[in-house]
Each structure stands twice: as C-alpha cells, then as structure tokens.
Amino acid sequence: MDLTQCDPGARATIVAVDVPATAGLRLRELGLRPGAVVEVTHDVGATGRVVAVGAERFALDLPTCASVRVEVGR
Known part of the structure; x- marks a missing residue:
C-alpha cells in the first residue's frame, strides 16, 4: 500500500521510500524514512496529501505519495 491509498486520519508506518537519491x-531529513509513523491529515485530491510526522506537517505531491510504501495500523 502507498500513501495515495490512505484516507485522512490514517496512521501508517513507512516501509520504503522509492524516489531518486536527492x-x-x-x-x-524531514523524517519521512522507513520506520517512521505518519498520519495523513488531508487528502488534496489529484495534487497529493498532507502528512504529519510528529508535530511537523508536509504536503507531498501525488507521485511522491505513490512512492512511499506504508503499512497501516502498525
């Protein structure tokens, strides 16, 4: 499962991030790494998701969300 499949309010553990090295x-650096627990705070439709890692919030575009593999409820 990836972040595009998570509804707002879902908490998930990042399993892998498959993006270019940079x-x-x-x-x-932002804390989005394997083992981190994230919460999807907003679904902004075709443009992506807003996720929380601890007290921090980040907007991620849809291709990046599709590259972040997660396990929900871990």
Missing part, C-alpha cells in the same frame, strides 16, 4: 535524502 529527493530521498530530503525526505529523510
């Missing part, structure tokens, strides 16, 4: 580095 983007992967930036996402890890």
Whole structure:
C-alpha cells in the first residue's frame, strides 16, 4: 500500500521510500524514512496529501505519495 491509498486520519508506518537519491535524502531529513509513523491529515485530491510526522506537517505531491510504501495500523 502507498500513501495515495490512505484516507485522512490514517496512521501508517513507512516501509520504503522509492524516489531518486536527492529527493530521498530530503525526505529523510524531514523524517519521512522507513520506520517512521505518519498520519495523513488531508487528502488534496489529484495534487497529493498532507502528512504529519510528529508535530511537523508536509504536503507531498501525488507521485511522491505513490512512492512511499506504508503499512497501516502498525
């Protein structure tokens, strides 16, 4: 499952992030790395999702959301 399949309010654990190296580095700096628990706070339709990692909130575009594999309810 990836972040595009998560509804607002869903909490999930990141399993893998499959993006180019430069983007992967930036996402890890933001805390979006395997093992991190994220919550989808907003579904902004065709443009992506807003996710929370702890107290931080990030808007991710749809292709990036599709590249973040998660397990819901872990």
